[in-house]
Amino acid sequence: MTLLRDPSILIVGGGPVGLCTGIALLKDGHQVALVDSGAHGAGWASGGMLAPLYEMAADPTCPEPYVEFALKSAEHWQELARTCAFDLQAPSLFLARTEEEAVALLSLRSRANGLGLDLTSVCVPAELTAQAAFQAPSERSLDPRAALNSLLTQFQLLGGELLTGQAEAIGSHQLGLVDGRTFEAETIILANGFGASSFGQSVPALKALSPVKGQMVRVAHPELASPIVRACRIYVLSRGGGLVIGATSDPLAAPVLSVDVDPVLALLAEAKELLPSVATALTIEAWAGLRPDTPDHLPLVGASGVDGIYLATGTYRNGWLLAPAIGTYLSELISGKTLDQALMNLLAPERFSS
Numbered sequence: 148m149t150l151l152r153d154p155s156i157l158i159v160g161g162g163p164v165g166l167c168t169g170i171a172l173l174k175d176g177h178q179v180a181l182v183d184s185g186a187h188g189a190g191w192a193s194g195g196m197l198a199p200l201y202e203m204a205a206d207p208t209c210p211e212p213y214v215e216f217a218l219k220s221a222e223h224w225q226e227l228a229r230t231c232a233f234d235l236q237a238p239s240l241f242l243a244r245t246e247e248e249a250v251a252l253l254s255l256r257s258r259a260n261g262l263g264l265d266l267t268s269v270c271v272p273a274e275l276t277a278q279a280a281f282q283a284p285s286e287r288s289l290d291p292r293a294a295l296n297s298l299l300t301q302f303q304l305l306g307g308e309l310l311t312g313q314a315e316a317i318g319s320h321q322l323g324l325v326d327g328r329t330f331e332a333e334t335i336i337l338a339n340g341f342g343a344s345s346f347g348q349s350v351p352a353l354k355a356l357s358p359v360k361g362q363m364v365r366v367a368h369p370e371l372a373s374p375i376v377r378a379c380r381i382y383v384l385s386r387g388g389g390l391v392i393g394a395t396s397d398p399l400a401a402p403v404l405s406v407d408v409d410p411v412l413a414l415l416a417e418a419k420e421l422l423p424s425v426a427t428a429l430t431i432e433a434w435a436g437l438r439p440d441t442p443d444h445l446p447l448v449g450a451s452g453v454d455g456i457y458l459a460t461g462t463y464r465n466g467w468l469l470a471p472a473i474g475t476y477l478s479e480l481i482s483g484k485t486l487d488q489a490l491m492n493l494l495a496p497e498r499f500s501s
C-alpha cells in the first residue's frame with residue numbers, strides 16, 4: 148500500500164475537470180496527487196466550447212443556479228487561460244438558416260440581454276450561407292489539446308503530483324490500480340468522465356452515468372473571419388490551420404468509441420450548407436469521444452455517499468466550460484465552506500444514490 152502525504156487528496160482523471168479541480172485545491176493549500184491513465188478522454192476529444200449562452204441559457208428548462216454557475220465558470224476561464232498561457236477564441240457567430248431559427252435567435256438575444264450578455268445582430272459574412280447572424284463576444288472556445296498540456300504544467304508547478312496508471316477498484320479512502328498499486332487518501336475525487344461509471348458497484352450514484360458519443364472532423368481550410376461559427380447543432384472552429392467541425396451527439400447503450408462514416412458525412416454535409424467551400428476541403432482527421440451524461444443532464448459534483456469519495460463527472464456537453472467552477476466548488480466543499488444550497492441540491496451525486 149502506498150500512503151500519500153497526509154492530509155492528501157487523490158484525483159482520478161487528468162482531463163479538464165480533474166486538472167482544474169487539482170489546481171483549485173492546490174491554490175487553497177491542499178496536497179494533491181492526480182492519477183491519469185494517459186488515454187485520450189472526452190476533454191481531449193471535445194471542441195473546447197465555453198458557451199453558457201448557446202449550450203445552457205438557451206434551454207428554458209436549464210435551472211437558473213446552474214446557468215449562473217456556468218457563467219461564473221466562463222469568466223474564470225479568462226483568468227485561468229492568462230495564468231496558464233493559452234488562448235481563448237472569441238467571438239462566436241450564431242447563424243440562422245431558416246425563419247424559425249432566426250426567431251429562436253431573437254429570443255436568445257432577449258435571454259442574453261437579461262443575463263447582461265451581448266448578442267448583436269450583424270451582417271452574414273460573404274463566405275457563409277445564412278438568413279441572419281448574431282455575434283456573441285462572451286461565447287468562447289479553447290484548443291483542448293493545448294489547454295490540457297498547459298493545465299497539467301500549471302498543476303505540477305503548483306506542487307501537484309502526477310501518477311500514471313489505470314484505476315481499477317475503489318473503496319472508502321482507497322484506490323487500486325490495474326498494475327497492483329494501491330493508494331490510500333483522505334479524499335478521493337473521481338473526475339474521469341464516463342470512465343467513472345466502472346465504479347458503479349462501489350459508488351451507486353455512478354450508475355446514473357451514460358455515454359453520449361460525439362464525433363468531430365478536421366478539414367484543411369483557411370481560417371474564417373469569425374473563429375467560432377454555430378448553427379443549430381453544429382459548430383465550425385478555425386483551429387490549427389484548418390477547421391474543426393463538431394459535433395454529433397448520440398446517446399449509446401454501451402460505450403463505443405468508433406468513428407462512423409455516416410454521422411461524419413452528415414456533419415460535413417451540414418457544414419457545407421453553411422460554408423459551401425467545405426465541399427472541396429481535404430479531410431485531415433476524424434475522432435470520437437464519450438460525453439458523460441446523467442438522466443437530468445446535470446453533473447455529479449460533491450460527496451458520493453461513500454465515505455472519502457467525491458465525484459466530479461457527468462458534465463455532459465460542458466466539461467470544459469464547467470471545469471473551473473467545479474474545481475472552486477469542490478475545493479470550498481472539501482474545505483468546509485458554506486455553499487449555495489440551491490446549487491448543491493442540483494449537483495449532489497446523492498440524488499441518484501438510491
Ligand code: GLY
Pocket residue numbers: 193194196202361393394438463464465
Ligand atoms: N459542448 C459541445 C459539445 O459537447 O459538442
